[in-house]
Amino acid sequence: MRKIIEQSNKNLTESLAYQLELNTIPVGISARHVHLSLDHIDILFGKGYQLRIHKELSQPGQFAAKESVMIAGPKGTIDKVRILGPARCTTQVEVSLTDAHRLGISPPIRDSGDLAGSSPITIIGPKGSIYLKEGAIIASRHIHMSEEDARQFQVHDREKVHVVSQTKRGVIFSDVKIRVSADYRLEFHIDTDEANAAGLTNQDRVWILK
Amino acid sequence: MRKIIEQSNKNLTESLAYQLELNTIPVGISARHVHLSLDHIDILFGKGYQLRIHKELSQPGQFAAKESVMIAGPKGTIDKVRILGPARCTTQVEVSLTDAHRLGISPPIRDSGDLAGSSPITIIGPKGSIYLKEGAIIASRHIHMSEEDARQFQVHDREKVHVVSQTKRGVIFSDVKIRVSADYRLEFHIDTDEANAAGLTNQDRVWILK
Numbered sequence: 001m002r003k004i005i006e007q008s009n010k011n012l013t014e015s016l017a018y019q020l021e022l023n024t025i026p027v028g029i030s031a032r033h034v035h036l037s038l039d040h041i042d043i044l045f046g047k048g049y050q051l052r053i054h055k056e057l058s059q060p061g062q063f064a065a066k067e068s069v070m071i072a073g074p075k076g077t078i079d080k081v082r083i084l085g086p087a088r089c090t091t092q093v094e095v096s097l098t099d100a101h102r103l104g105i106s107p108p109i110r111d112s113g114d115l116a117g118s119s120p121i122t123i124i125g126p127k128g129s130i131y132l133k134e135g136a137i138i139a140s141r142h143i144h145m146s147e148e149d150a151r152q153f154q155v156h157d158r159e160k161v162h163v164v165s166q167t168k169r170g171v172i173f174s175d176v177k178i179r180v181s182a183d184y185r186l187e188f189h190i191d192t193d194e195a196n197a198a199g200l201t202n203q204d205r206v207w208i209l210k
Numbered sequence: 211m212r213k214i215i216e217q218s219n220k221n222l223t224e225s226l227a228y229q230l231e232l233n234t235i236p237v238g239i240s241a242r243h244v245h246l247s248l249d250h251i252d253i254l255f256g257k258g259y260q261l262r263i264h265k266e267l268s269q270p271g272q273f274a275a276k277e278s279v280m281i282a283g284p285k286g287t288i289d290k291v292r293i294l295g296p297a298r299c300t301t302q303v304e305v306s307l308t309d310a311h312r313l314g315i316s317p318p319i320r321d322s323g324d325l326a327g328s329s330p331i332t333i334i335g336p337k338g339s340i341y342l343k344e345g346a347i348i349a350s351r352h353i354h355m356s357e358e359d360a361r362q363f364q365v366h367d368r369e370k371v372h373v374v375s376q377t378k379r380g381v382i383f384s385d386v387k388i389r390v391s392a393d394y395r396l397e398f399h400i401d402t403d404e405a406n407a408a409g410l411t412n413q414d415r416v417w418i419l420k
Contacts, residue, residue: 097406098308109379174380196307197407
């Protein structure tokens with residue numbers, strides 16, 4: 001009898017946890033990082049160099065490379081900046097506002113890939129360096145999700161929602177853009193400033209508020 | 211005639227600006243800083259040393275000193291940390307969560323002065339250094355205001371409110387504590403992580419949401 005009650009309680013707890021989890025979104029914190037084009041990998045690491053996988057990321061096919069670079073602005077440098085692979089068409093540097101102050105640059109807050117008029121930045125590798133007239137941004141907060149997630153949360157691609165974090169340092173993030181794609185895994189992407197301001201760590205869970 | 215219209219428009223604009231301002235609160239961003247006791251000033255700077263005023267702060271009687279110190283944790287140091295005067299009964303170090311990671315410490319999020327069980331930290335001055343078993347905190351966000359402000363905003367001392375920032379990187383801060391005193395000047399105090407996450411700079415204006 002006791003065993004049956006225990007099992008039943010266990011099922012109930014698991015079911016409740018599942019129900020709760022259904023309505024929440026795990027947090028993924030992006031530290032400063034660089035996406036490189038093949039041409040720029042050649043310049044920074046040598047002709048034909050292949051990035052090596054250090055760790056798979058939560059978004060399918062994406063990885064943190066073993067290689068890192070230094071980035072530099074007029075006021076300072078930051079070394080050991082991780083490279084995210086695979087290679088992209090256009091090189092892009094994503095930093096926090098804290099990093100931007102340290103480097104002495106004023107990048108716009110942008111969606112990934114929207115680089116027109118973004119900040120100039122220098123990237124230094126072991127075999128060479130490049131100066132980008134534009135390429136540094138502060139990434140806009142956003143939620144990646146699949147089409148099934150979008151149906152469940154009753155949101156659509158590019159919709160803007162609020163996101164609630166119920167930490168000790170509670171914050172409601174406004175203007176969070178929904179990004180829907182079959183390739184995306186459910187995750188609320190913020191940078192380290194946003195995570196620190198809200199006291200959030202990776203895999204904490206947040207809610208959508210429409 | 212034209213002059214009268216111009217003057218009238220000017221009065222209207224000023225009146226509107228005043229009305230708008232009545233309902234908003236200016237932002238004051240606290241960078242990392244240290245409050246020192248007289249005993250500790252003696253150890254760090256030499257017996258009987260007097261802090262020199264670099265800049266008056268917005269809260270009456272408070273000032274940033276010309277002197278600075280280095281602070282250290284098990285993972286790193288941060289130099290040129292500003293000292294805020296005048297001297298206090300108890301030495302206290304206020305850092306951001308970003309700073310805490312750099313130092314390798316885990317300070318609690320606390321109101322100023324609430325130091326029981328806070329993080330150990332080392333403070334290094336030109337004439338000596340001190341090791342505090344407790345003393346480092348991350349300051350809780352709060353709003354300073356006078357009793358008249360409190361009546362106008364219809365809030366009371368220690369009440370918790372939401373604060374809305376309508377920047378490009380909009381954030382609603384939850385759990386913001388109201389602090390009422392005749393000595394206080396109206397200001398929303400946040401740290402650099404919180405300011406950066408919301409894209410706020412000093413003297414930007416925010417709203418209370420009850």
